[in-house]
Amino acid sequence: MVTGLSWAWFMLVSMTSTPLEALDWLQPEWPAPPNVRAVCTTRHGGVSSSSYDSLNLGSHVGDDATHVQHNRTVLLQALAARPVFLNQVHGTRILELAADTPDTLTADGAYTRASGLVCTVMVADCLPVLLCDAQGTQVAAVHAGWRGLAGVAGRGVVEQAVERFWPPALVEYGQSATELIAWLGPCIGPQAFEVGADVRDAFVSISPQASECFQPLAGGKWLADLPALARQRLRQLGITQVFGNDSSPSWCTVGNPLRFFSHRRDRVSGRQAACIWLK
DSSP states (O other), X not given: OOTTOOEEEEOOOOOSSSOOOOOOEEEEOSOOOTTEEEEEOXXXXXXXXXXXXTTOOOSSSSOOHHHHHHHHHHHHHHHTSEEEOOBOOSSOOOEXXXXXXXXXXXXXXXXXXXXXXXXXXXXXXXXXXXXXXXXXSOEEEEEEOHHHHHOBTTBOXXXXXXXXXXXXXXXXXXXXXXXXXXXXXXXXXXXXXXXXXXXXXXXXXXXGGGGGGEEEOGGGOEEEOHHHHHHHHHHHTTOOEEEEOOSOGGGBTTTOTTXXXXXXXXXXXXXXXXXXXEO
């Protein structure tokens, strides 16, 4: 196993009559209940070519539509459950999934208590956050770019997702939140995520300790540690069981071009997906 990674290789084979090649996907190493399943795809296992090779799951990035559909079928067959794809806009809305929920509804996260529905977020530098409760009754997937993570007045996409676990919204987190388990997937790392002062201010103005997640560069720029910012937000909500991305280089989408898509690195890029569902 590569040093610094908290994942295991997840070798999935399609249940069709023609077996697919083993897929080099990631499975969280975390103490989730047995009925909670989760994976994060890599760029391997599909049919897309050029900048999108090979398992691009994004239909909005300029790839051949028939290739994207094939790749999504690969995902569907491998999971044996239906991924629900969102129209992600770097916002904070969390959509609750039901059996009749269609694809392409606008949200940056999904939540469900229903089995067989896959909460799915697509990423290519933004941070995917997967959540479940210790009882295995509910799951959520979050697309956390810096805008969604920062949110408004300190209430971003992670806070919105956690509120789904204990309605009504704006509950006190405290003891209940300790029952939640989180996994952070691959994203742009702190070695590569150069941002302006506006990004730093969006976090530090709400929480002074967020300054620990930024390193100064020349010209008023900063290197931002997106996974560390997410871990801070989760701790502030009372969530102490956080696994996965530890901000080391092996998790960086920009620095690992053979494994991960990265929009910042390539500009024209595919999308991998982080998925969680109840079996």
